[in-house]
Amino acid sequence: MALYTHHLPRWKRDEVEEIKRGIQEHPVVGIVNMHGIPASQVQDIRRNLRGTARVKMSRNTLIERALNELGGSVADLKEHFEGQSALIFTNENPFRLFKLLEQTKTKMAAKPGEIAPEDIVVPKGPTTFKPGPIVGEFQQVGIPAVIEGGKVKIRETKTVVKKGEVINRKVAGVLSKLGIKPMDVGLALQAAYYRGSVFTPEMLAIDEEACAKKIAFAASQAFNLSVNAAIPTRLTIGAIIGRAVSEARNVGVEAGVYEKDIIDLIIGRARREMLAVALAAQARGFDLDEETLKAATAAAPAVSAAVPAAVAAPAAEEEETEEEKKEEDEESGLAGLGALFG
Template sequence: MLRKDKPTEVKKLSELIKKYRAVGIVSMKAMPAKQLQSIRKDLKGKGIIRAAKNNMIARALDAVDKPNIDKLKEKLKGPCALLLTNENAFKLARYLDKMKIPTAAKKGDIPSKDIVITKGPTEHPPGPAISTLQKVGLKTSVVDGKINIMEDKVVCKAGQEITEDMVNVFSLLKMEPMEIGLDIISVWEDGTVYDKDILTIDEEEYLNKITTACQQAFNLSMNIGYPTKQNIELIIQKSFIEAKSLSLEAGILDKSIIGELLAKAVAEAKALEEGLPKEEKPKETKEKNSEEDKKTSESQKEPEEKKEDNEKKAEEDKKTKNKDI
């Protein structure tokens, strides 16, 4: 760009910055032209990407009267571009993050996320590969004739430069730990500058933390009896149950529990009755029953004695008859 054209370009940039509600700084390092073209096409209707030299972007930011927007100048390091949008900054950051594609790592690359090698078997037999893996601190063993990585390990932290040994390990394990895409550095929105670590938070993890915090706050309010719109019904139910339980234990009469009090009294009376010893029959009754039992026994004996007498008499008659013959 010619020197005389620079003021015009700065003015165009400043006008764009004024037009959009969110202004971001993105890194253009190692960005292939083909992918940049694809991203620009996908962003159509959502925002625009405007590449320029850092000093021109800084001058354009100075020309805009928006609170704290000048703080974006501190983020201009390396090849950068402006990302201008009317979308929510967090939503756009997630969108760009999803558009990144994996690629092989090169010596000197700086990853934006920790690179983790997980435990498990590899496809390599014992040999030089063991030494290659151990150079980056991986613990190995041999299982079924193959090298096995014994535990997970972060071999390169976010922001750390990738070494030749790391490249060799990634190549051996066929890993593509780097990502190609627009890397958001910072975004200004409504007077606030958000850095990458805030814009790219794990949404699911964040929602889980909020859910846990809400549940803990709810439990605390219930335990201390602090009424809120969310817990008032449960507090009333809990108070009613506790008051009812106290009334039943103390025997306090109330129309709402009279039926349960009567049922409790009946149950207690029945339990008391079952615990008492059984009454003995009077002595006279015992003697009377004894005499009746005796008579019954004698009456049972009489038919038997009579039967025996008849049998004896029949036998004697038979003998007499035989004698006469």
């Protein structure tokens, strides 16, 4: 018999042993605060968690004895006791457990003396109240109210209690009348033990969507780094080879390497450059045959970048002042185009 339970009554010893078995048989053990939860809601929570987690209510002293007897890092859970504690056993991971317990919470009206879990705000706008003592009640707690259209209206949005402050009796009464329920009531996870570590709510309350986006962004960055640095992995080898093939093809086209897999690309590039020259020539007043004109016009958007800078220069820069010289240049240009386009 363990030292801690040697002098305990039989029922207490059995309780401690049951707690120890629950901890030993489950990879995740949580400490929850049951304070202020109505019995009916506790039953609903147990029913909703059935098959996923088991809630074990017991005295704090007996839970602490069980943790001390087990020893090790699991005993650190006793540092997170708050209010009326209970244990929760599950095979889920701590993050999943935290999310499940958050889903058990419901909104309830505030009671005098409770601590505001967040700023409690009363929005402006009309109410259903008729003129009467309610106006004075509103004003006593700092809510500006007027009579308008035979009804009480709140003139402006007002924060009546800030996060962490105590809710007094007057404020609690006004909030109840307004139907504002600021209190989250449900199983509040104080800490969870998993594989030698204790996790607090701050560690478990993650934004899953934001986390997933960060992971996806990191994966994308790692993928790009692998491809750009040519570090082959199972996931990036295909992209690395594809990029190498593309770059090799571009080198072949630029260098005019007449290889069967790129000859069509070389011919296509030459054709685009030829049509670009034709468009530039037409812009300078040269006549093109119908077939060339049609092909050049159709391909204009694709070939505009292929116009050599010297050819695309404004015609005004090369105008001759002598009429005879101009005619000779036109004749020479027409002869050149005839040879180029057949």
